[in-house]
Amino acid sequence: MTGAVLVPASGSGTATKGFFDNPKLDQWICFWSIPVFYTLFGVIFVLLGRIMPPPTPTLSTAGIVAFMTSPNLSLAVVLLALSLGMYALNSGLMLTQMKRMEGVSPVLRYAYIAVLGVGGLPGCLFPGYMFALGAFRPEYDPEILAMLYDLGFLCFVGSLGCFVIQYVVFTIAVFLDKRGIFPKWLGYFSIWTLVTELVATPVFVMQTGPYAWDGLLSFYQGTVIWVAWQTCVTICLFRAIKSQPVEELGLPLRPDEI
Amino acid sequence: MHTKDQRICLWLVPFFGSLFIFAFWNFQGFFPPMSPTMSAEEVAAFYRDNLGNIRSSMILCNVIGVSLIPFYTVIVVQMMRMVNASRVFAYSYLIAVINGGTLFALADLAWLNAAFRPDRDPQLTMLLNDLAWFAFITPVGFVIVQSFCLAMAVYLDKGARPVFPRWVAHFNIVTALLIAPSAFALMYKTGPLAWDGAISFWLHITTYALYVVVMFFVVRAAIRQQDDEALSVPSSWKEQTA
Numbered sequence: 001m002t003g004a005v006l007v008p009a010s011g012s013g014t015a016t017k018g019f020f021d022n023p024k025l026d027q028w029i030c031f032w033s034i035p036v037f038y039t040l041f042g043v044i045f046v047l048l049g050r051i052m053p054p055p056t057p058t059l060s061t062a063g064i065v066a067f068m069t070s071p072n073l074s075l076a077v078v079l080l081a082l083s084l085g086m087y088a089l090n091s092g093l094m095l096t097q098m099k100r101m102e103g104v105s106p107v108l109r110y111a112y113i114a115v116l117g118v119g120g121l122p123g124c125l126f127p128g129y130m131f132a133l134g135a136f137r138p139e140y141d142p143e144i145l146a147m148l149y150d151l152g153f154l155c156f157v158g159s160l161g162c163f164v165i166q167y168v169v170f171t172i173a174v175f176l177d178k179r180g181i182f183p184k185w186l187g188y189f190s191i192w193t194l195v196t197e198l199v200a201t202p203v204f205v206m207q208t209g210p211y212a213w214d215g216l217l218s219f220y221q222g223t224v225i226w227v228a229w230q231t232c233v234t235i236c237l238f239r240a241i242k243s244q245p246v247e248e249l250g251l252p253l254r255p256d257e258i
Numbered sequence: 259m260h261t262k263d264q265r266i267c268l269w270l271v272p273f274f275g276s277l278f279i280f281a282f283w284n285f286q287g288f289f290p291p292m293s294p295t296m297s298a299e300e301v302a303a304f305y306r307d308n309l310g311n312i313r314s315s316m317i318l319c320n321v322i323g324v325s326l327i328p329f330y331t332v333i334v335v336q337m338m339r340m341v342n343a344s345r346v347f348a349y350s351y352l353i354a355v356i357n358g359g360t361l362f363a364l365a366d367l368a369w370l371n372a373a374f375r376p377d378r379d380p381q382l383t384m385l386l387n388d389l390a391w392f393a394f395i396t397p398v399g400f401v402i403v404q405s406f407c408l409a410m411a412v413y414l415d416k417g418a419r420p421v422f423p424r425w426v427a428h429f430n431i432v433t434a435l436l437i438a439p440s441a442f443a444l445m446y447k448t449g450p451l452a453w454d455g456a457i458s459f460w461l462h463i464t465t466y467a468l469y470v471v472v473m474f475f476v477v478r479a480a481i482r483q484q485d486d487e488a489l490s491v492p493s494s495w496k497e498q499t500a
Contacts, residue, residue, distance in 0.1 A: 023343055026414055030346050074445040081396050081441040085354050085403030092350030092407075099345070113349070117356030125361075129392050132444045136294075136388060141381050249343040 023249055027241050030093040034234050037086040040079060049076030051131065052223070054153055054214045057207045061142045064149045068134035077132035084125050091116040094170075094233075097240045100248065101177035108173045115166045123159035127152040157213040158204055160197045167194040182236050193229040196222045260488065261481050264335060267328035268481065271474050274325035277318060285315035287369075291454035292387070294447040301387050302380035305373050312373045319366040324359040326470070331355070333408065333473070336480045341417035347407040354407065358400035365393035395443045395453045395462065402438055405430035419487070421480050429472065436465045 022028060045052040050070055059067065067073075091112075098109050130152035134145050167190045174187035200218040202211035210216040282288050286308045296304070305312060334355075337348040368390035372383050412420070412427035440462045443453040450456040 026343050026346050026410065029410060030350065078396075078441045078444050080399075081444060082399050082402070082438060084397075085357070085399035085401075088350045088353040088357065088400070088403050089346075089407070091353050092346045092348075095349045096344045096346040113353060113356075116353055117360075121357060121360055125397065129389065129444075132392065133385065133388055136444065136447075137384075140385065144381060144385055 023246050024241055024244065027093060027096060027244075030089040030096075031234075031237060031241060033086050033089040034093075034237075037083065037090065038230065040083050040086075044076045044079050044083075048072040048079070049131065051076070051127075051152075051156065054157065054219060056214050057150070057153070057212050059149070061146065064134075064145050065138055065142070067149065068131065068145055069138045070135075073131055073135040077128040077135070080125065080128045084120055087120055088116075093237060093241075097181055097237060097244075098173055100179065100240075100244065101173060101181050102179040104173050104176050108169050108176075111169045112166065112173075115162055115169060119162035119166060122155055123162065124156070127156035127159075130155070153213045154204060157200060157219055160200060164194055164197050167191070167197070181240050186232060186236055189229055189232060193225055196225045261485055264332045264481050264484075267332045268474065268477055270325065271329050271470065274322050275470065277322050277325075281315045281318040281322070284311050284318075286311045291459045292391070293454050294388075294391070294443075294452050296384075298380035298384040301384045302376070302378075305383055305387075306376045309373060309376055312369065316366045316369045316373065320363075320370065323363045323366055327355060327359050329470075329474075329477070330404075332477055332481070336421050336477060336484075337408065337411050339417075339480075339484065340411055340415040340421045342411055342414050347411040351404055351407040351411075354400045354403040358397065358404065361393050361397040361400070365390045368393065391453045392444060395458055396441050398437050398441050401466075402434045405434035409434075419483065421483065422476055426473075426476050429469075433465055433469045437462055 049072065050067070051073075055063070055067055095109055095112060098104065098112065130148045134140065134148045134152075138145070140148075171187045171190045171194070174182045174184065174190070200211075200222050203213040203215075203218050206212045206215070206218075211218050213219060287304070292301070292304065331352070334348050334352050337351060338345060342348075368386045372378075372386035372390065376383075408422075409427040409430040412422045412424065412430075415421060439451060440458040442451040443455070443458040446452045446455070448455075451458050453459060
Protein backbone atom coordinates (compact mmCIF):
# COMPACT_ATOMS: atom_id res chain seq x y z
CA MET A 1 0.00 0.00 0.00
CA THR A 2 2.60 2.54 -1.01
CA GLY A 3 -0.18 4.74 -2.36
CA ALA A 4 -1.52 5.36 1.14
CA VAL A 5 1.57 7.33 2.13
CA LEU A 6 0.19 10.44 0.52
CA VAL A 7 -3.29 10.32 1.93
CA PRO A 8 -3.59 12.17 5.23
CA ALA A 9 -6.33 11.50 7.77
CA SER A 10 -9.71 11.89 6.13
CA GLY A 11 -11.16 15.37 5.99
CA SER A 12 -7.83 17.13 6.50
CA GLY A 13 -7.22 17.68 2.80
CA THR A 14 -7.24 21.47 2.94
CA ALA A 15 -5.68 21.85 6.39
CA THR A 16 -2.10 21.28 5.33
CA LYS A 17 0.81 22.85 7.13
CA GLY A 18 2.62 24.62 4.33
CA PHE A 19 3.14 24.81 0.62
CA PHE A 20 5.60 21.91 0.52
CA ASP A 21 3.42 19.63 2.60
CA ASN A 22 0.53 20.08 0.22
CA PRO A 23 -0.49 16.69 -1.16
CA LYS A 24 -1.34 18.36 -4.48
CA LEU A 25 2.04 20.10 -4.70
CA ASP A 26 2.76 18.73 -8.18
CA GLN A 27 -0.46 20.15 -9.59
CA TRP A 28 0.01 23.46 -7.81
CA ILE A 29 3.51 23.86 -9.25
CA CYS A 30 2.06 23.39 -12.74
CA PHE A 31 -0.83 25.69 -11.92
CA TRP A 32 1.36 28.59 -10.80
CA SER A 33 3.43 28.21 -13.94
CA ILE A 34 0.36 29.49 -15.84
CA PRO A 35 0.35 33.09 -14.51
CA VAL A 36 4.16 33.13 -14.71
CA PHE A 37 4.07 31.96 -18.32
CA TYR A 38 1.40 34.43 -19.45
CA THR A 39 3.13 37.31 -17.68
CA LEU A 40 6.31 36.41 -19.54
CA PHE A 41 4.20 36.09 -22.70
CA GLY A 42 3.08 39.70 -22.26
CA VAL A 43 6.63 40.90 -21.56
CA ILE A 44 7.94 39.06 -24.62
CA PHE A 45 5.30 39.97 -27.18
CA VAL A 46 4.08 43.37 -25.97
CA LEU A 47 6.90 45.10 -24.07
CA LEU A 48 10.10 43.72 -25.57
CA GLY A 49 9.22 42.43 -29.01
CA ARG A 50 6.54 44.99 -30.00
CA ILE A 51 4.89 42.08 -31.82
CA MET A 52 1.55 42.74 -30.10
CA PRO A 53 -0.32 44.79 -31.14
CA PRO A 54 1.00 43.97 -34.60
CA PRO A 55 2.19 46.60 -37.08
CA THR A 56 0.30 46.86 -40.35
CA PRO A 57 0.72 44.36 -43.23
CA THR A 58 1.21 47.34 -45.57
CA LEU A 59 4.34 48.55 -43.76
CA SER A 60 7.03 50.07 -45.99
CA THR A 61 10.40 48.39 -46.51
CA ALA A 62 12.02 50.97 -44.25
CA GLY A 63 9.36 50.25 -41.64
CA ILE A 64 10.01 46.51 -41.84
CA VAL A 65 13.76 47.06 -41.39
CA ALA A 66 13.00 49.33 -38.42
CA PHE A 67 10.74 46.63 -36.90
CA MET A 68 13.36 43.91 -37.39
CA THR A 69 16.14 46.05 -35.92
CA SER A 70 14.18 47.26 -32.90
CA PRO A 71 16.55 46.78 -29.96
CA ASN A 72 14.82 44.11 -27.91
CA LEU A 73 13.27 41.90 -30.58
CA SER A 74 16.08 39.30 -30.35
CA LEU A 75 15.94 39.28 -26.57
CA ALA A 76 12.17 38.70 -26.76
CA VAL A 77 12.65 35.61 -28.93
CA VAL A 78 15.44 34.35 -26.64
CA LEU A 79 13.04 34.53 -23.69
CA LEU A 80 10.37 32.82 -25.79
CA ALA A 81 12.76 29.98 -26.67
CA LEU A 82 13.61 29.61 -22.98
CA SER A 83 10.08 29.73 -21.61
CA LEU A 84 7.72 28.33 -24.25
CA GLY A 85 8.16 24.84 -22.81
CA MET A 86 6.23 25.99 -19.76
CA TYR A 87 3.02 25.64 -21.67
CA ALA A 88 3.63 21.89 -21.52
CA LEU A 89 3.08 22.17 -17.75
CA ASN A 90 -0.18 24.01 -18.35
CA SER A 91 -1.30 21.33 -20.83
CA GLY A 92 -0.29 18.49 -18.56
CA LEU A 93 -2.42 20.02 -15.82
CA MET A 94 -5.45 20.25 -18.13
CA LEU A 95 -4.99 16.56 -18.99
CA THR A 96 -4.71 15.63 -15.33
CA GLN A 97 -8.03 17.30 -14.58
CA MET A 98 -9.67 15.94 -17.75
CA LYS A 99 -8.69 12.48 -16.54
CA ARG A 100 -11.00 12.95 -13.56
CA MET A 101 -14.04 13.48 -15.77
CA GLU A 102 -16.73 10.84 -15.75
CA GLY A 103 -18.26 9.60 -18.99
CA VAL A 104 -15.24 10.84 -20.97
CA SER A 105 -13.05 8.16 -22.51
CA PRO A 106 -9.29 8.55 -22.97
CA VAL A 107 -9.91 9.36 -26.64
CA LEU A 108 -10.39 13.05 -25.88
CA ARG A 109 -7.27 13.14 -23.70
CA TYR A 110 -5.17 11.55 -26.42
CA ALA A 111 -6.57 14.03 -28.94
CA TYR A 112 -5.76 16.87 -26.54
CA ILE A 113 -2.15 15.67 -26.07
CA ALA A 114 -1.67 15.34 -29.83
CA VAL A 115 -3.16 18.76 -30.62
CA LEU A 116 -1.05 20.46 -27.97
CA GLY A 117 2.02 18.66 -29.21
CA VAL A 118 1.50 20.46 -32.50
CA GLY A 119 -0.02 23.73 -31.29
CA GLY A 120 2.71 25.94 -29.89
CA LEU A 121 5.21 25.59 -32.70
CA PRO A 122 3.57 27.04 -35.84
CA GLY A 123 1.68 29.64 -33.84
CA CYS A 124 4.35 30.84 -31.43
CA LEU A 125 7.95 29.67 -31.71
CA PHE A 126 8.14 29.53 -35.51
CA PRO A 127 6.98 33.16 -35.95
CA GLY A 128 9.43 34.10 -33.20
CA TYR A 129 12.22 32.51 -35.22
CA MET A 130 11.17 34.42 -38.36
CA PHE A 131 11.51 37.69 -36.45
CA ALA A 132 14.77 36.53 -34.83
CA LEU A 133 16.20 35.74 -38.29
CA GLY A 134 15.42 39.27 -39.44
CA ALA A 135 16.85 40.76 -36.27
CA PHE A 136 19.96 38.57 -36.55
CA ARG A 137 20.84 39.85 -40.03
CA PRO A 138 19.17 43.12 -40.99
CA GLU A 139 21.55 43.06 -43.97
CA TYR A 140 19.42 40.39 -45.72
CA ASP A 141 17.88 41.55 -49.01
CA PRO A 142 14.78 43.70 -48.34
CA GLU A 143 12.56 41.12 -50.07
CA ILE A 144 13.79 38.43 -47.68
CA LEU A 145 13.10 40.67 -44.69
CA ALA A 146 9.62 41.39 -46.07
CA MET A 147 8.97 37.67 -46.47
CA LEU A 148 10.13 36.96 -42.89
CA TYR A 149 7.85 39.74 -41.69
CA ASP A 150 4.83 38.29 -43.52
CA LEU A 151 5.63 34.73 -42.52
CA GLY A 152 6.05 35.76 -38.89
CA PHE A 153 2.78 37.63 -38.58
CA LEU A 154 0.70 35.27 -40.71
CA CYS A 155 1.83 32.35 -38.54
CA PHE A 156 1.44 34.29 -35.30
CA VAL A 157 -2.05 35.68 -35.94
CA GLY A 158 -3.24 33.14 -38.51
CA SER A 159 -2.19 29.79 -37.04
CA LEU A 160 -5.66 28.78 -35.90
CA GLY A 161 -6.24 25.14 -36.70
CA CYS A 162 -4.56 23.60 -33.66
CA PHE A 163 -6.42 25.91 -31.32
CA VAL A 164 -9.76 25.31 -33.06
CA ILE A 165 -9.38 21.57 -32.56
CA GLN A 166 -8.17 22.14 -28.99
CA TYR A 167 -11.40 24.05 -28.27
CA VAL A 168 -13.51 21.38 -29.99
CA VAL A 169 -11.93 18.57 -27.97
CA PHE A 170 -12.13 20.52 -24.72
CA THR A 171 -15.75 21.57 -25.31
CA ILE A 172 -16.88 18.00 -26.04
CA ALA A 173 -15.13 16.82 -22.87
CA VAL A 174 -16.75 19.53 -20.72
CA PHE A 175 -20.22 18.76 -22.06
CA LEU A 176 -19.91 14.98 -21.74
CA ASP A 177 -18.45 15.11 -18.24
CA LYS A 178 -21.07 13.96 -15.73
CA ARG A 179 -18.97 14.98 -12.78
CA GLY A 180 -18.79 18.70 -13.50
CA ILE A 181 -15.00 19.06 -13.17
CA PHE A 182 -15.36 22.20 -15.27
CA PRO A 183 -18.62 24.22 -15.35
CA LYS A 184 -20.78 23.92 -18.47
CA TRP A 185 -20.55 27.65 -19.18
CA LEU A 186 -16.84 27.18 -19.83
CA GLY A 187 -17.86 24.88 -22.69
CA TYR A 188 -20.05 27.60 -24.20
CA PHE A 189 -17.28 30.14 -23.70
CA SER A 190 -14.88 27.82 -25.56
CA ILE A 191 -17.28 27.73 -28.51
CA TRP A 192 -17.32 31.52 -28.52
CA THR A 193 -13.51 31.60 -28.51
CA LEU A 194 -13.49 29.05 -31.32
CA VAL A 195 -15.74 31.34 -33.40
CA THR A 196 -13.39 34.29 -32.89
CA GLU A 197 -10.57 32.10 -34.23
CA LEU A 198 -12.65 31.42 -37.34
CA VAL A 199 -13.30 35.15 -37.73
CA ALA A 200 -9.54 35.64 -38.07
CA THR A 201 -9.24 33.33 -41.10
CA PRO A 202 -9.30 36.19 -43.69
CA VAL A 203 -5.85 37.42 -42.50
CA PHE A 204 -4.38 35.35 -45.32
CA VAL A 205 -6.25 37.43 -47.91
CA MET A 206 -6.79 40.90 -46.45
CA GLN A 207 -4.04 43.47 -46.12
CA THR A 208 -6.15 46.31 -44.72
CA GLY A 209 -9.32 46.74 -42.69
CA PRO A 210 -10.79 44.83 -39.73
CA TYR A 211 -9.89 41.40 -41.15
CA ALA A 212 -6.18 42.15 -41.72
CA TRP A 213 -3.69 40.70 -39.21
CA ASP A 214 -3.68 44.00 -37.31
CA GLY A 215 -7.45 44.40 -37.67
CA LEU A 216 -10.16 45.06 -35.12
CA LEU A 217 -11.85 41.70 -35.69
CA SER A 218 -8.90 39.47 -36.54
CA PHE A 219 -6.52 40.66 -33.87
CA TYR A 220 -8.15 42.83 -31.19
CA GLN A 221 -11.43 40.98 -30.79
CA GLY A 222 -9.76 37.59 -30.87
CA THR A 223 -7.10 38.61 -28.39
CA VAL A 224 -9.52 40.18 -25.90
CA ILE A 225 -11.80 37.14 -25.91
CA TRP A 226 -8.86 34.74 -25.73
CA VAL A 227 -7.42 36.55 -22.71
CA ALA A 228 -10.84 36.39 -21.01
CA TRP A 229 -11.14 32.70 -21.88
CA GLN A 230 -7.67 31.88 -20.59
CA THR A 231 -8.43 33.74 -17.36
CA CYS A 232 -11.65 31.76 -16.88
CA VAL A 233 -9.92 28.45 -17.61
CA THR A 234 -7.24 29.32 -15.08
CA ILE A 235 -9.82 30.14 -12.41
CA CYS A 236 -11.76 26.96 -13.17
CA LEU A 237 -8.57 24.91 -13.01
CA PHE A 238 -7.81 26.44 -9.63
CA ARG A 239 -11.24 25.42 -8.36
CA ALA A 240 -10.96 21.94 -9.88
CA ILE A 241 -7.63 21.26 -8.17
CA LYS A 242 -8.85 22.75 -4.90
CA SER A 243 -11.97 20.58 -4.81
CA GLN A 244 -10.23 17.37 -5.84
CA PRO A 245 -10.59 14.90 -2.95
CA VAL A 246 -7.24 13.78 -1.56
CA GLU A 247 -8.47 10.17 -1.71
CA GLU A 248 -8.06 10.39 -5.48
CA LEU A 249 -4.35 11.12 -5.23
CA GLY A 250 -1.26 9.02 -5.22
CA LEU A 251 -2.27 5.68 -6.67
CA PRO A 252 0.11 4.35 -9.32
CA LEU A 253 -1.57 3.42 -12.58
CA ARG A 254 -2.01 -0.18 -13.59
CA PRO A 255 0.17 -0.89 -16.64
CA ASP A 256 -2.91 -1.16 -18.88
CA GLU A 257 -4.22 2.20 -17.63
CA ILE A 258 -1.25 4.24 -18.82
CA MET B 259 6.64 -9.45 -18.07
CA HIS B 260 5.72 -5.98 -19.29
CA THR B 261 9.22 -4.72 -19.85
CA LYS B 262 10.37 -6.39 -23.06
CA ASP B 263 9.14 -3.47 -25.19
CA GLN B 264 10.83 -1.00 -22.85
CA ARG B 265 14.13 -2.87 -23.09
CA ILE B 266 13.89 -2.85 -26.90
CA CYS B 267 13.32 0.93 -26.90
CA LEU B 268 16.21 1.34 -24.48
CA TRP B 269 18.67 -0.56 -26.65
CA LEU B 270 17.72 1.55 -29.66
CA VAL B 271 19.63 4.37 -27.92
CA PRO B 272 23.19 3.05 -28.46
CA PHE B 273 22.23 2.00 -31.99
CA PHE B 274 20.85 5.39 -33.04
CA GLY B 275 23.38 7.22 -30.89
CA SER B 276 26.27 5.75 -32.86
CA LEU B 277 24.51 6.73 -36.10
CA PHE B 278 24.18 10.29 -34.75
CA ILE B 279 27.88 10.42 -33.92
CA PHE B 280 28.69 9.26 -37.44
CA ALA B 281 26.28 11.78 -39.03
CA PHE B 282 27.61 14.70 -36.97
CA TRP B 283 31.23 13.79 -37.68
CA ASN B 284 30.54 13.39 -41.39
CA PHE B 285 28.63 16.70 -41.72
CA GLN B 286 31.79 18.89 -41.81
CA GLY B 287 29.79 21.80 -40.44
CA PHE B 288 30.04 20.77 -36.79
CA PHE B 289 33.75 20.07 -36.09
CA PRO B 290 34.51 22.96 -36.00
CA PRO B 291 30.99 24.43 -36.14
CA MET B 292 30.18 26.86 -38.96
CA SER B 293 30.57 30.44 -37.83
CA PRO B 294 27.59 32.84 -37.81
CA THR B 295 29.98 35.53 -39.07
CA MET B 296 30.46 33.81 -42.46
CA SER B 297 29.25 35.95 -45.34
CA ALA B 298 26.49 34.74 -47.66
CA GLU B 299 29.09 33.87 -50.30
CA GLU B 300 31.17 31.88 -47.81
CA VAL B 301 28.09 29.94 -46.67
CA ALA B 302 27.15 29.18 -50.29
CA ALA B 303 30.74 28.10 -51.01
CA PHE B 304 30.68 25.82 -47.94
CA TYR B 305 27.59 24.06 -49.29
CA ARG B 306 29.12 23.76 -52.79
CA ASP B 307 32.40 22.34 -51.43
CA ASN B 308 30.89 19.84 -48.99
CA LEU B 309 27.77 18.85 -50.89
CA GLY B 310 28.21 15.08 -50.60
CA ASN B 311 28.95 15.12 -46.87
CA ILE B 312 26.16 17.53 -46.03
CA ARG B 313 23.57 15.59 -48.01
CA SER B 314 24.57 12.16 -46.71
CA SER B 315 24.76 13.37 -43.10
CA MET B 316 21.49 15.22 -43.16
CA ILE B 317 19.59 12.52 -45.03
CA LEU B 318 20.72 10.18 -42.25
CA CYS B 319 19.73 12.78 -39.62
CA ASN B 320 16.36 13.13 -41.31
CA VAL B 321 15.79 9.39 -40.90
CA ILE B 322 17.01 9.14 -37.30
CA GLY B 323 16.17 12.70 -36.20
CA VAL B 324 13.49 11.80 -33.68
CA SER B 325 14.86 8.35 -32.86
CA LEU B 326 15.30 9.22 -29.18
CA ILE B 327 11.52 9.54 -28.74
CA PRO B 328 11.06 5.82 -27.93
CA PHE B 329 13.69 6.27 -25.19
CA TYR B 330 11.87 9.26 -23.75
CA THR B 331 8.57 7.39 -23.79
CA VAL B 332 10.25 4.68 -21.69
CA ILE B 333 11.01 7.46 -19.21
CA VAL B 334 7.33 8.49 -19.36
CA VAL B 335 6.29 4.92 -18.54
CA GLN B 336 8.77 4.83 -15.66
CA MET B 337 7.36 8.15 -14.42
CA MET B 338 3.91 6.56 -14.43
CA ARG B 339 5.25 3.95 -11.97
CA MET B 340 6.27 6.60 -9.47
CA VAL B 341 4.07 7.16 -6.46
CA ASN B 342 3.24 10.78 -7.23
CA ALA B 343 0.01 12.48 -6.29
CA SER B 344 -0.92 12.80 -9.97
CA ARG B 345 0.49 12.07 -13.43
CA VAL B 346 0.83 15.75 -14.26
CA PHE B 347 4.61 15.73 -14.71
CA ALA B 348 4.50 12.62 -16.89
CA TYR B 349 1.93 14.21 -19.22
CA SER B 350 3.86 17.49 -19.37
CA TYR B 351 7.05 15.56 -20.07
CA LEU B 352 5.42 13.78 -22.99
CA ILE B 353 4.15 17.04 -24.51
CA ALA B 354 7.61 18.64 -24.15
CA VAL B 355 9.19 15.61 -25.87
CA ILE B 356 6.83 15.91 -28.84
CA ASN B 357 7.59 19.62 -29.30
CA GLY B 358 11.36 19.27 -28.94
CA GLY B 359 11.48 16.45 -31.48
CA THR B 360 9.52 18.49 -34.04
CA LEU B 361 12.11 21.27 -33.95
CA PHE B 362 15.05 18.96 -34.53
CA ALA B 363 13.19 17.49 -37.52
CA LEU B 364 12.82 21.02 -38.90
CA ALA B 365 16.56 21.78 -38.59
CA ASP B 366 17.77 18.98 -40.84
CA LEU B 367 15.10 19.81 -43.44
CA ALA B 368 16.47 23.36 -43.62
CA TRP B 369 20.05 22.05 -44.02
CA LEU B 370 18.94 19.63 -46.76
CA ASN B 371 16.99 22.36 -48.52
CA ALA B 372 20.04 24.64 -48.49
CA ALA B 373 22.09 21.84 -50.05
CA PHE B 374 19.42 20.96 -52.62
CA ARG B 375 20.35 23.78 -55.04
CA PRO B 376 23.94 24.89 -54.42
CA ASP B 377 23.59 27.53 -57.19
CA ARG B 378 20.71 29.26 -55.40
CA ASP B 379 21.01 32.96 -54.48
CA PRO B 380 23.58 32.92 -51.61
CA GLN B 381 21.26 35.09 -49.50
CA LEU B 382 18.63 32.32 -49.55
CA THR B 383 21.21 29.64 -48.74
CA MET B 384 22.33 31.74 -45.78
CA LEU B 385 18.71 32.17 -44.65
CA LEU B 386 18.12 28.41 -44.67
CA ASN B 387 21.44 27.84 -42.92
CA ASP B 388 20.57 30.37 -40.21
CA LEU B 389 17.16 28.77 -39.71
CA ALA B 390 18.75 25.31 -39.42
CA TRP B 391 21.24 26.47 -36.79
CA PHE B 392 18.55 28.33 -34.84
CA ALA B 393 16.29 25.27 -34.82
CA PHE B 394 19.20 22.99 -33.88
CA ILE B 395 20.80 25.02 -31.07
CA THR B 396 18.25 27.35 -29.52
CA PRO B 397 14.90 25.65 -28.70
CA VAL B 398 16.10 24.75 -25.21
CA GLY B 399 12.79 25.51 -23.47
CA PHE B 400 11.48 22.02 -24.11
CA VAL B 401 14.59 20.28 -22.78
CA ILE B 402 14.39 22.50 -19.70
CA VAL B 403 10.76 21.56 -19.04
CA GLN B 404 11.48 17.90 -19.74
CA SER B 405 14.30 17.85 -17.19
CA PHE B 406 12.29 19.93 -14.73
CA CYS B 407 9.30 17.54 -14.92
CA LEU B 408 11.48 14.48 -14.43
CA ALA B 409 13.34 16.12 -11.55
CA MET B 410 10.14 17.17 -9.76
CA ALA B 411 8.57 13.74 -10.26
CA VAL B 412 11.68 12.13 -8.72
CA TYR B 413 11.75 14.58 -5.80
CA LEU B 414 8.07 13.89 -5.09
CA ASP B 415 8.26 10.11 -5.58
CA LYS B 416 6.92 8.73 -2.30
CA GLY B 417 7.36 5.07 -3.17
CA ALA B 418 9.11 2.77 -0.70
CA ARG B 419 11.56 1.93 -3.50
CA PRO B 420 11.87 5.09 -5.61
CA VAL B 421 11.92 4.44 -9.36
CA PHE B 422 14.95 6.70 -9.89
CA PRO B 423 17.48 7.59 -7.19
CA ARG B 424 17.37 11.13 -5.87
CA TRP B 425 20.61 12.23 -7.58
CA VAL B 426 18.89 11.77 -10.96
CA ALA B 427 16.72 14.77 -10.09
CA HIS B 428 19.75 16.94 -9.27
CA PHE B 429 21.43 15.70 -12.44
CA ASN B 430 18.42 16.74 -14.55
CA ILE B 431 18.34 20.21 -13.00
CA VAL B 432 22.06 20.72 -13.65
CA THR B 433 21.63 19.54 -17.24
CA ALA B 434 18.80 22.02 -17.81
CA LEU B 435 20.91 24.87 -16.37
CA LEU B 436 23.91 24.01 -18.55
CA ILE B 437 21.86 23.80 -21.74
CA ALA B 438 19.66 26.86 -21.11
CA PRO B 439 22.14 29.62 -22.15
CA SER B 440 22.15 28.29 -25.73
CA ALA B 441 18.95 30.23 -26.39
CA PHE B 442 21.13 33.34 -26.55
CA ALA B 443 22.62 32.10 -29.83
CA LEU B 444 19.61 33.90 -31.36
CA MET B 445 21.27 37.19 -30.35
CA TYR B 446 25.04 36.85 -30.61
CA LYS B 447 27.20 36.24 -33.67
CA THR B 448 30.49 36.01 -31.75
CA GLY B 449 31.69 34.89 -28.33
CA PRO B 450 30.79 31.88 -26.18
CA LEU B 451 27.03 32.34 -26.67
CA ALA B 452 27.13 32.39 -30.49
CA TRP B 453 25.89 29.16 -32.08
CA ASP B 454 29.50 28.05 -32.65
CA GLY B 455 30.61 29.23 -29.21
CA ALA B 456 32.01 27.39 -26.20
CA ILE B 457 28.71 27.54 -24.29
CA SER B 458 26.03 27.37 -26.97
CA PHE B 459 27.71 24.66 -29.01
CA TRP B 460 30.40 22.72 -27.15
CA LEU B 461 28.91 22.76 -23.67
CA HIS B 462 25.43 22.13 -25.10
CA ILE B 463 26.20 19.04 -27.16
CA THR B 464 28.65 17.59 -24.63
CA THR B 465 26.12 17.97 -21.84
CA TYR B 466 23.36 16.50 -23.93
CA ALA B 467 25.46 13.51 -25.05
CA LEU B 468 26.51 12.85 -21.46
CA TYR B 469 22.89 13.22 -20.35
CA VAL B 470 21.69 10.55 -22.78
CA VAL B 471 24.48 8.15 -21.73
CA VAL B 472 23.79 8.60 -18.00
CA MET B 473 20.02 8.36 -18.43
CA PHE B 474 20.51 5.18 -20.45
CA PHE B 475 22.03 3.44 -17.42
CA VAL B 476 19.56 5.02 -15.00
CA VAL B 477 16.58 3.86 -17.07
CA ARG B 478 18.11 0.39 -17.46
CA ALA B 479 18.31 0.11 -13.68
CA ALA B 480 14.70 1.29 -13.33
CA ILE B 481 13.46 -1.33 -15.80
CA ARG B 482 15.35 -4.03 -13.86
CA GLN B 483 13.72 -2.82 -10.68
CA GLN B 484 10.33 -3.10 -12.37
CA ASP B 485 11.16 -6.69 -13.35
CA ASP B 486 12.11 -7.51 -9.76
CA GLU B 487 8.90 -6.06 -8.42
CA ALA B 488 6.80 -7.92 -10.96
CA LEU B 489 8.44 -11.16 -9.81
CA SER B 490 8.10 -10.54 -6.10
CA VAL B 491 4.59 -9.07 -5.94
CA PRO B 492 2.63 -10.22 -8.97
CA SER B 493 -0.65 -8.75 -7.76
CA SER B 494 0.70 -5.45 -6.46
CA TRP B 495 -1.36 -3.38 -8.87
CA LYS B 496 -4.60 -4.90 -7.68
CA GLU B 497 -3.72 -4.38 -4.05
CA GLN B 498 -2.73 -0.79 -4.53
CA THR B 499 -5.79 0.19 -6.49
CA ALA B 500 -8.30 -1.80 -4.47
